[in-house]
Amino acid sequence: MSSTLTSKPPTAAEQRVLILAPTKRDGEISAALLLQEGITADVSTNIDSYVEELRRGAGALVLTEDALFHRNSGPLHVALKQQPAWSELPVIALVRNSSDGSIDRQLKLLGHVTLLERPVLLRTFVSSVQTALWARMRQYQIRDLLVKEREAREEAERTSRLKDEFIATLSHELRTPLSAILGWSQLLGRDLLDEKETREAVSSIERNARAQTQLIEDLLDMSRIISGKMRLDVQTADPTDFIAAAIETVRPAAAAKEIRLHSVLDPNAGPVAGDPNRLQQVIWNLLSNAIKFTPKGGEVKVILRRTNSHLEIAICDTGQGISAQFLPYVFDRFRQADGSTTRRFGGLGLGLAIVKQLVELHGGRVEAQSDGDGRGSVFVISLPITAVHSQLPAVALKTPASPSPRERKAAIHSLDGLKILAVDDEADALAIIERVLVMAGAQVYTSTSANDALVAARKFQPDLMVSDIGMPDVDGYELMQMVRGQGYKFPAIALTAFARSQDRTRSMLAGFVAHIAKPVEPTELIATVAAVAGRV
Template sequence: MTLQSRNEKRLLMVAASRADECRAGRLFAEDGIEVHFCGNLSQLIQQVELGAAAVLINARIVSADYVRPLLRTLERQPTWSDLPVILVTAEERPGWLNRKPVANVTILRQPVHMETLLSVVRSAITSRLKQYEVRDLLEEQERTQAELRKVDRRKDEFLATLAHELRNPISPIQNALDLLELSQMSLQEETELREIMRRQVKQLTRLVDDLLDVSRITRGRIRLERQTIDLRDAVRAGIEASQPFIDQSDQTLEVDLGAQPLMVKGDATRLAQCVANLLNNAAKYTPAGGRVRVGAEATPGMVVLTVQDNGIGIAADQIDSVFELFRQHDTDRQRGQAGLGIGLTLVQRLLRLHAGTIEVHSDGLGQGSTFTVRLPVAVPCNSTTQDSPSPTSACPSRFRVLVVEDTPAIRTVLQRLLEAIGHEVIIAEDGVQGVEEAMAQKPQVVISDISMPRMNGLQLARRLRRHPAFNETPLIAMTGYGRAEDQAEALEAGFNHHLTKPVDIAELRRVFANLRVVETAVSTPASSDGSKP
């Protein structure tokens, strides 16, 4: 509970005497009411500003002069607020109250029965808490309206930019058509005009495709054609698509993809699209004569791709919003290349579908930008080596598979399915039993659910990865959680693959076809960090 929310449940009281304060303290404490005693009305007014559920005062310590600041405080309340005031008095109604009416005052005539006092205080606090609920609803409504106003402004900006971006390619198309009608041209001139129109039509197509792709991803209707590919091929395809724009911008492109294959599992066309968008973005925000660099390398478990430029850079307060839809950070309209603000959003969402990530770094305006993409490594299955086949790198058609699944029906069907396609299956009903079976049965592959009692699949993967015998054992997550962040979490925990239920048999076959299995030699002693897995 925050200090403010606790203050809002307090009863503020100015007692007539120390004895009254002690009696009231015991009475309210027994009833679970938090009371804050103030020495005088000035202190009480200060506490009201910090939050209160109700105010209890004795008329004996109140005079018209002293009560005026309190009345002014009550008059300044916001529209939702009507702070309950409980006045204990021997009079019928104090004169100062008649001269300055206050709406929410409850008068208790002395002597006051304790149960009556408690009942009135409880009712006042309940009434006040309802007022705070109204306040919270009003504040939430205001926040929602502010966000809607922000979205509305962004929509207007996007529509204006969309109109601008569409007119850019439409204008030369229209002008080229006019020229073809009005003047006699040589074959070379007509060819040049047609090439201009062809380029502009491609630009229009790209704009429309990007918009449709963002919509498809948002609605979950985009499908990836996943294969194990060399990421360098996708990068080269992306470079080929962006090269004309980079050349047109009079920039130098440097490429360093290394000599070794960079194997990932993904949609080659979509990954090339990501690279092209990153290159177009770099070229767009880099002045003529600038430099754009593309690099890729393999790191443990990941392939890392970087796109770096020495362009206009990104301000520190804009870094976090770079990937927001329709957000543009080029405030210099003289550049004339604002874009729709969807390219980087599309890249981020496509990479999430590949269980990948993207981040951006810039030292500030004028310092250029670096976009870093990380994708999980896909280890290709090689049945032979340059020397002779090795049992530790072979790809057998029959695997010893441990299935960890807490739902009996799924566990049984998956066991029979794997056995039907030729594998030996060991089953476990949760993560704890899964670890035990792994130690005893030495599986070549582990398939595990994520959400399970006692020990979930993420914990299971981490426990197995801590044991040196399972450093390279293929771990496959098979779960109903299919969001990009779920896939990333599974891969981070140690899984090599993430399959979403219900798993397609063809997809399962493809996963097994690409596995490189290391024979597991498990002993019961502690793992390398001194703890049992």
């Protein structure tokens, strides 16, 4: 009879009746009678073997009067006292004279006892055993509930601990780039830097701002995934395209560590139905991880191949590897192999969780393989070549194509003479929009509210409007309705921190012809304005 609390169906041993009868013949007769009623019983003729069987499990005990007064009954009393908290093993005692006071003293040592005087009717005996077994099954149910409650509590405590660790990590990861941005900004503002240091300061500010942007994107992606609001823009995608794009994005980081980055891509592996931007994000995330955890001079390899009705993408590295203990949890959110304050690698521990969820949204799966610490790792993505249905409603939207790098470069000086109305309630954001567009040759009129924007529209007759969405009193959607309601036909671009796909859809439906998520690259803003204005 184990004291270990485990949730599992009762074993055959735990459902049987154990009979202790000094006379083997008496025990066998009782067991045979119970078997006729579908009850399994095992017989012991001495205390030692009985206690040994008891420790394997029992549904009920049947004892004779002789066993109660056996001089060696101590081990039986000890075994019954050692029952776990949930257990009170039913005992049926068969005695000749129930009024004997010495019997009462012995029964108190046994706990939960049903006393039957001999001779006993067969029906009474069988009924008592059945009742005892029923009571024992209820105890097993209580055991299972206790196990589930304990497991739920442990899981809640683990989740709470992981969240606490995540919040601490998040604070560190956000403060680190902020420290660099704030420090260099203050030095620049005080004119304390020479030309070389100024370039270093600007580079550091940009690098840390991008790092912070990526942290925020990861947080937003995980929020969308948890809330079930992650949307896919499903279309036919060539895997070689989004893989090559991801490789080019991480190539500078690999070169900085002298990591050999190469690929073996089967041009006939695809295409697949999916969101190419999200699939590129998946590959970029895995490649970034591989480069981060691979030492200088190592190797990262990308393999694309077709396997039956699926395509497989494998990202292999010669890096740090994954321990056998952590491997089952590698895709858990908030989990990192090293969550200590002395960890060597930054990050929030969200990247691989996002990868797993995005791959599964595409109907695929991803698995991690590693031979252990220092042995490198392999991440294998499997995607079906069959169609995947989009979660977006079918909405006909006319949006300009994303500007190509060539168009972005050409657009830098293509806004000469263009009259632009810029609307944003945040003064700092409005100032940078104005500065970027003016440097590109545009005439910019600024407004900090929807009402001011309507006045400016009447006064300046702009060619184009760039507007924030989240503004007090009247938001960008309402402003767009008011602009169209007053008969203005100029195109409008939404420049907003509302960056979800459903936000983009809502912007298009409100009348905006383009949607740009903050923070925006100056070249992207100029190129989009130029594309909307027909300047490229």
